[in-house]
Amino acid sequence: MRDAPQAHIGRPIRRREDPRLLRGEGCFVDDIQLSGALHLAFLRSPLPRGRIVECDVKDAAELPGIVSIFRMEDLGRMDALNVNPILPLQLEPPYPLLAAERVEAVGQPVAAVLAETAEQAQDAVEAIWLDIDEDDISLDQPAAGQSWTSGDTEAAFAQAAHVVSVDLHHPRLAPSPLEPRAIAVAPKDDVLTVWLSTQTPHRARSELARILNLSPERLRVIAPDVGGAFGMKASLYPEEVVAVWAARRLQRPVRWTATRSEDFLSATHGRGLRMRGDLAVDGTGRFLGLRAEAAAPLGHWLPNSALIPAWNAARILPGGYRVDAVEVSTIARMDNTAPVGIYRGAGRPEACTLMERLVDKAARATGLDPAEIRRRNLLPPETLPCGTPTGYRLDSGRYAEALDRLLASADYAPLLAERKKRRAEGKLFGLGLAFYVEPSGTGWESARVTLTESGAVVATGGSTQGHGRETALAQVAADTLGLNPEQVTVRHGDTESCPPGIGALASRSTPIGASAVQAACAEILSRRVKGEALPLTAELRYDAPHEAWGYGCYLAAMSIDRETGAPTVHHVSCMDDAGRLINPMMVEGQIRGGFAQGFGEAMMEALHYEDGQLLTGSLMDYALPRAADLPPLAIHKMETPTDANALGTKGVGEAGTIGAPAALLNAAIDALSPLGVTDLQMPLTSLPLWQAIRAAETEK
Numbered sequence: 199m200r201d202a203p204q205a206h207i208g209r210p211i212r213r214r215e216d217p218r219l220l221r222g223e224g225c226f227v228d229d230i231q232l233s234g235a236l237h238l239a240f241l242r243s244p245l246p247r248g249r250i251v252e253c254d255v256k257d258a259a260e261l262p263g264i265v266s267i268f269r270m271e272d273l274g275r276m277d278a279l280n281v282n283p284i285l286p287l288q289l290e291p292p293y294p295l296l297a298a299e300r301v302e303a304v305g306q307p308v309a310a311v312l313a314e315t316a317e318q319a320q321d322a323v324e325a326i327w328l329d330i331d332e333d334d335i336s337l338d339q340p341a342a343g344q345s346w347t348s349g350d351t352e353a354a355f356a357q358a359a360h361v362v363s364v365d366l367h368h369p370r371l372a373p374s375p376l377e378p379r380a381i382a383v384a385p386k387d388d389v390l391t392v393w394l395s396t397q398t399p400h401r402a403r404s405e406l407a408r409i410l411n412l413s414p415e416r417l418r419v420i421a422p423d424v425g426g427a428f429g430m431k432a433s434l435y436p437e438e439v440v441a442v443w444a445a446r447r448l449q450r451p452v453r454w455t456a457t458r459s460e461d462f463l464s465a466t467h468g469r470g471l472r473m474r475g476d477l478a479v480d481g482t483g484r485f486l487g488l489r490a491e492a493a494a495p496l497g498h499w500l501p502n503s504a505l506i507p508a509w510n511a512a513r514i515l516p517g518g519y520r521v522d523a524v525e526v527s528t529i530a531r532m533d534n535t536a537p538v539g540i541y542r543g544a545g546r547p548e549a550c551t552l553m554e555r556l557v558d559k560a561a562r563a564t565g566l567d568p569a570e571i572r573r574r575n576l577l578p579p580e581t582l583p584c585g586t587p588t589g590y591r592l593d594s595g596r597y598a599e600a601l602d603r604l605l606a607s608a609d610y611a612p613l614l615a616e617r618k619k620r621r622a623e624g625k626l627f628g629l630g631l632a633f634y635v636e637p638s639g640t641g642w643e644s645a646r647v648t649l650t651e652s653g654a655v656v657a658t659g660g661s662t663q664g665h666g667r668e669t670a671l672a673q674v675a676a677d678t679l680g681l682n683p684e685q686v687t688v689r690h691g692d693t694e695s696c697p698p699g700i701g702a703l704a705s706r707s708t709p710i711g712a713s714a715v716q717a718a719c720a721e722i723l724s725r726r727v728k729g730e731a732l733p734l735t736a737e738l739r740y741d742a743p744h745e746a747w748g749y750g751c752y753l754a755a756m757s758i759d760r761e762t763g764a765p766t767v768h769h770v771s772c773m774d775d776a777g778r779l780i781n782p783m784m785v786e787g788q789i790r791g792g793f794a795q796g797f798g799e800a801m802m803e804a805l806h807y808e809d810g811q812l813l814t815g816s817l818m819d820y821a822l823p824r825a826a827d828l829p830p831l832a833i834h835k836m837e838t839p840t841d842a843n844a845l846g847t848k849g850v851g852e853a854g855t856i857g858a859p860a861a862l863l864n865a866a867i868d869a870l871s872p873l874g875v876t877d878l879q880m881p882l883t884s885l886p887l888w889q890a891i892r893a894a895e896t897e898k
Contacts, residue, residue: 246810468541659699705849
């Protein structure tokens with residue numbers, strides 16, 4: 199083909215997306231110019247539950263610039279959003295576009311206002327008279343659940359020398375991408391063009407078409423630059439459906455950009471799961487049996503992937519450890535709050551934190567070093583691939599080697615000596631270890647590659663929200679076709695010009711999406727060998743044969759001020775194995791970004807409701823980590839290829855959110871263990887730590 203001076207896969211090539219974004223030349227949904235666009239605003243419920251007595255829009259409709267005000271009865275009957283039934287559903291999932299007779303959560307849209315300006319729309323929202331008869335009728339009910347069993351847990355617990363137990367409550371989190379939810383819709387010639395800040399443009403198109411009873415050919419969905427998502431933009435929201443419906447009804451462009459407060463109130467939240475587990479251990483520290491339960495909140499309606507956190511939190515157990523007897527169950531319940539969906543990690547951090555807390559308790563019960571008890575129970579590489587107790591497949595890994603290499607790189611022995619020294623001085627200083635696995639999603643992605651004399655154009659069915667996808671896919675295509683990355687153009691996020699795809703979910707875009715690109719390039723090469731002339735186009739759907747499971751471990755060092763409870767994280771080290779690395783520099787960026795969010799959950803972030811009212815509805819009340827809050831992070835990497843996809847790659851985007859919280863929680867408990875503290879809950883802010891210190895000292 200063409201001369202390529204060196205391979206590009208595995209090189210730390212700078213992201214081609216960055217110069218344009220750094221110059222302020224990005225194009226986000228709110229930047230889309232639509233002549234004569236109407237601005238959409240929503241009247242939202244101030245109460246968590248109750249019957250709508252009256253919603254009087256007369257005065258609001260007479261204000262300047264108001265074009266239309268719609269209630270649910272104006273929209274007519276529509277289909278509900280599809281929900282991934284990864285767990286057996288026990289009810290018909292609700293999908294209220296606007297509240298009809300009742301409101302079921304604070305922030306639920308009740309009426310939609312269309313006006314010539316955003317200010318006029320908001321003025322009209324404030325002029326609507328809404329009377330709600332608040333009541334105690336709750337949505338609290340199970341929506342889905344499942345159980346898994348393997349081996350004889352009764353016998354395992356009967357013969358155990360030690361049984362340790364853990365109860366955990368993960369804080370509810372606000373994903374908080376830099377760009378809030380946003381949509382712009384332009385009707386023209388019976389076709390609706392929709393610019394949407396989304397992780398799943400093709401799914402958004404198909405769901406919009408089905409809900410609105412439209413032919414998919416009459417909808418084009420474009421995801422331009424997307425300023426972060428983290429799972430919050432994986433689903434189609436009621437507000438977005440209303441925007442498209444209104445544009446079609448009024449035959450005028452419509453736009454809506456959520457405020458930060460609207461995202462706090464009505465976008466999907468993350469985490470919030472309660473986890474409970476018991477681990478049976480023999481006298482040598484071998485794990486015999488595990489019993490675990492996960493309980494996940496859902497909110498008042500179910501987004502596409504609502505059941506994924508509850509599913510992952512259970513089915514991932516016991517992670518990378520050998521436990522022959524397992525009983526695991528999970529349940530997902532609705533309630534009168536904002537919807538809860540996938541958030542970077544989506545059940546993986548919950549499974550990891552439960553298991554790693556149990557392992558640390560087992561180490562304390564047996565008198566073993568936390569590293570040693572992990573080493574004794576991690577699955578050896580010769581047993582992989584193997585089935586898990588919950589019926590899934592671990593593909594490849596060198597688990598104990600990763601742990602040992604982390605301990606050597608992080609100077610574990612000197613850290614133990616440092617801990618001993620500080621404790622002798624009366625200081626509260628602890629170390630926390632955590633081992634994690636990261637399943638990277640299953641299924642398919644598609645790619646279309648066109649090779650010309652001057653280069654190649656790659657169109658992917660996936661999408662990107664800052665991942666550097668254009669850079670990585672260009673590297674894969676360049677290596678396969680014998681080009682330089684500069685000769686490869688990558689297109690994504692447009693349902694008209696790109697083939698169908700699932701989207702950027704579950705750290706699957708590189709393992710599955712890039713494998714699709716490689717397969718399309720390989721088809722072109724095969725046809726060239728047969729003598730076909732340029733230009734050549736190959737389009738295909740790639741189905742991954744297995745799920746790829748990344749893995750790794752984290753070590754954190756933390757001290758806690760005895761007088762104030764203020765924690766200081768001195769250092770964190772990690773060892774991550776994401777299989778074959780396409781771009782090590784971007785992998786490091788993903789690890790650092792995930793670590794920042796994992797640190798946020800562990801140390802400061804939490805949404806709080808009281809009597810159905812959200813108390814933390816702004817960044818004045820909800821603490822996000824800043825750059826200055828983050829401790830030093832030493833990143834170490836291994837590469838163990840997988841047979842789960844053509845490239846041998848594994849996901850890494852969620853690694854930091856999975857391993858870091860467990861390590862930080864273990865470090866905090868280890869720091870307070872000389873006082874007799876055995877359990878803490880996240881976030882590890884100074885108040886609960888101070889209270890734990892005072893309670894322990896009072897008991898003594």
